[in-house]
Amino acid sequence: MGKMTAAPILVKCLKRMEYRGYDSVGLATISKKRILIKKGVGKVDDVNKLLHLEKLNGSVGIGHTRWATHGGVTYKNAHPHQDCKNEIAIVHNGIIENYNELKKSLITKGHKFKSETDSEVIAHMIGEFLNKNNNIKKAVINVANKLKGTYAFVAILNDGTLVGARYDEPLIVGVAKDGYYISSDVLGFIEYTDQAIFLDNNEFVIIDSESLTIYDANGSKVKKRITRIAWELADVDKGKFAHHTLKEINEQKHMISKAFSIRQSDFQEFVNVLASSKKILITGSGSSYHAALIAKQLLSKFCKLQCETILSSEFQYSSNVLTKDSVLLAISQSGETADLLQIVKTVKESKAKILSLVNVTTSSLARASNLFLGINCGPEIGVAATKSFTAQLSLIYRITNELSIPTMRININEIGKFVNNILNSSKNIVKIAEQIKHIGNIYVLGRGLHFPIALEAALKLKELVYVHAEGIPAGELKHGPLALMDENTIVIMLNPQDETYEDTLSNVYEIKARNAIIVGVSNVNNNKYDEWIKIPKAKDLVYPLLEVIPLQLLAYYTAVKRESNPDYPRNLAKSVTVK
Numbered sequence: 068m069g070k071m072t073a074a075p076i077l078v079k080c081l082k083r084m085e086y087r088g089y090d091s092v093g094l095a096t097i098s099k100k101r102i103l104i105k106k107g108v109g110k111v112d113d114v115n116k117l118l119h120l121e122k123l124n125g126s127v128g129i130g131h132t133r134w135a136t137h138g139g140v141t142y143k144n145a146h147p148h149q150d151c152k153n154e155i156a157i158v159h160n161g162i163i164e165n166y167n168e169l170k171k172s173l174i175t176k177g178h179k180f181k182s183e184t185d186s187e188v189i190a191h192m193i194g195e196f197l198n199k200n201n202n203i204k205k206a207v208i209n210v211a212n213k214l215k216g217t218y219a220f221v222a223i224l225n226d227g228t229l230v231g232a233r234y235d236e237p238l239i240v241g242v243a244k245d246g247y248y249i250s251s252d253v254l255g256f257i258e259y260t261d262q263a264i265f266l267d268n269n270e271f272v273i274i275d276s277e278s279l280t281i282y283d284a285n286g287s288k289v290k291k292r293i294t295r296i297a298w299e300l301a302d303v304d305k306g307k308f309a310h311h312t313l314k315e316i317n318e319q320k321h322m323i324s325k326a327f328s329i330r331q332s333d334f335q336e337f338v339n340v341l342a343s344s345k346k347i348l349i350t351g352s353g354s355s356y357h358a359a360l361i362a363k364q365l366l367s368k369f370c371k372l373q374c375e376t377i378l379s380s381e382f383q384y385s386s387n388v389l390t391k392d393s394v395l396l397a398i399s400q401s402g403e404t405a406d407l408l409q410i411v412k413t414v415k416e417s418k419a420k421i422l423s424l425v426n427v428t429t430s431s432l433a434r435a436s437n438l439f440l441g442i443n444c445g446p447e448i449g450v451a452a453t454k455s456f457t458a459q460l461s462l463i464y465r466i467t468n469e470l471s472i473p474t475m476r477i478n479i480n481e482i483g484k485f486v487n488n489i490l491n492s493s494k495n496i497v498k499i500a501e502q503i504k505h506i507g508n509i510y511v512l513g514r515g516l517h518f519p520i521a522l523e524a525a526l527k528l529k530e531l532v533y534v535h536a537e538g539i540p541a542g543e544l545k546h547g548p549l550a551l552m553d554e555n556t557i558v559i560m561l562n563p564q565d566e567t568y569e570d571t572l573s574n575v576y577e578i579k580a581r582n583a584i585i586v587g588v589s590n591v592n593n594n595k596y597d598e599w600i601k602i603p604k605a606k607d608l609v610y611p612l613l614e615v616i617p618l619q620l621l622a623y624y625t626a627v628k629r630e631s632n633p634d635y636p637r638n639l640a641k642s643v644t645v646k
């Protein structure tokens with residue numbers, strides 16, 4: 068909301084927010100006290116080309132890109148949603164768990180629903196309340212009290228008022244000279260202002276032509292600090308690359324040393340807490356969980372720390388008990404993953420310390436942590452994690468360097484050079500991508516530190532190529548997976564010359580005897596490999612970082628050859644803020 072026409076700004080901002088969801092897109096603006104809406108199924112650019120979203124009039128507006136949870140990907144389910152009288156429009160992130168109950172009660176009061184979404188109830192509830200008592204502040208408090216689940220919603224009223232409220236979903240206000248912005252990520256408005264106010268849970272904001280006021284759940288005004296956001300805008304453009312994913316894979320040559328440039332003073336306290344803890348529970352989701360698996364191996368083996376790992380989504384069913392002398396080490400790119408934030412909430416009550424490695428240092432995770440270290444890799448737009456994963460690993464190496472004996476320490480400058488060489492030899496990977504593009508089953512095998520990379524490589528292939536890919540601990544081959552091997556399978560063997568080399572080589576022979584096609588990832592070639600992805604000879608513990616990069620490239624190039632968009636894989640979202 069501001070002095071400028073809202074729609075073209077909203078379209079630009081939504082393009083930056085597309086990583087959150089990209090099933091459908093919609094805008095609502097206010098012009099001459101009327102709410103105007105345009106929405107459609109597809110990505111921002113496509114829908115905009117068709118419907119000219121940016122032509123909507125008015126200086127107040129809201130917009131949304133959707134990642135479907137309740138209700139299919141249809142025009143009707145696209146946000147914004149309205150109340151019956153078209154006096155209110157809302158956009159919503161999260162899940163309203165009791166929406167069925169709320170919907171039924173609204174229907175008995177005469178409300179007519181247009182969509183299958185949980186979100187639409189919010190528009191009708193605000194409408195219902197305003198009908199009886201024309202006070203938007205009271206309406207928000209009342210609605211918030213009735214909603215169960217998670218939400219960040221923004222509503223516009225046809226009188227020009229803008230309202231935002233949150234519970235367990237992020238919502239941030241951008242304060243610019245010529246207007247205000249409300250977004251679920253600073254990326255939504257970073258082009259226009261670097262001044263941000265982070266709403267806390269249960270807070271809401273009301274902005275009208277005269278003022279911006281933030282309230283707590285009871286309606287008392289709250290004074291909030293303005294935070295200056297440091298990210299550079301240039302980082303969110305593709306530059307000379309065909310896709311964000313390729314740009315981000317290439318950025319890894321710079322990212323890796325960044326972890327080592329964090330000031331020692333910022334780093335020391337974090338490391339001290341880890342070193343003095345009785346038990347460290349390391350958690351994350353997706354790629355961040357794979358980083359957690361590597362952290363566990365390095366910290367327990369080389370630093371003699373008591374570590375366990377758990378997938379964030381599994382924590383609630385586990386019997387993990389953290390006492391006040393334990394640490395939860397949470398790893399996340401976004402710092403907004405709902406499964407992870409759920410653990411943080413539980414662990415907070417146990418008084419154990421929460422330490423995090425996080426990219427978005429203004430995120431809910433960073434703010435809930437006792438201490439955090441920024442992985443510092445800049446905005447990652449491609450939905451599949453690439454540079455954030457290796458940046459997490461770098462920070463884990465730095466921690467390991469600090470807490471292990473000197474002979475185990477790694478030389479980060481050397482790794483930077485290795486990564487550069489790998490990135491410069493992608494021709495071979497493009498050739499392998501051509502060979503595997505029609506294969507339906509890909510297995511990635513590795514032992515020890517390579518197993519988490521097998522999982523990560525398989526995840527990249529699933530996410531980008533939509534192929535059945537499985538990461539398997541190579542030692543388990545004969546306990547089942549060997550039955551799957553035949554001439555139609557591709558097996559990627561993670562096999563550099565370290566302590567796992569000889570045993571993994573035996574697996575190579577077993578697989579070759581069943582005629583599967585083998586891609587060896589190693590510093591040395593072998594005549595059983597049909598294809599060899601060469602990585603440099605390095606210190607044993609560095610191999611995970613070196614072998615994951617060519618496999619990210621392999622997933623990327625195979626996706627491109629199959630004509631899918633690697634930046635926006637189907638059905639996925641980058642920041643999964645719902646459970």
Ligand code: G6P
Nearest residue numbers: 352353354355399400401404452
């Ligand atoms: C989503 C993304 C993954 C990511 C995971 C964890 O599923 O698609 O790429 O690894 O979330 O995200 P986080 O931001 O917590 O690292």
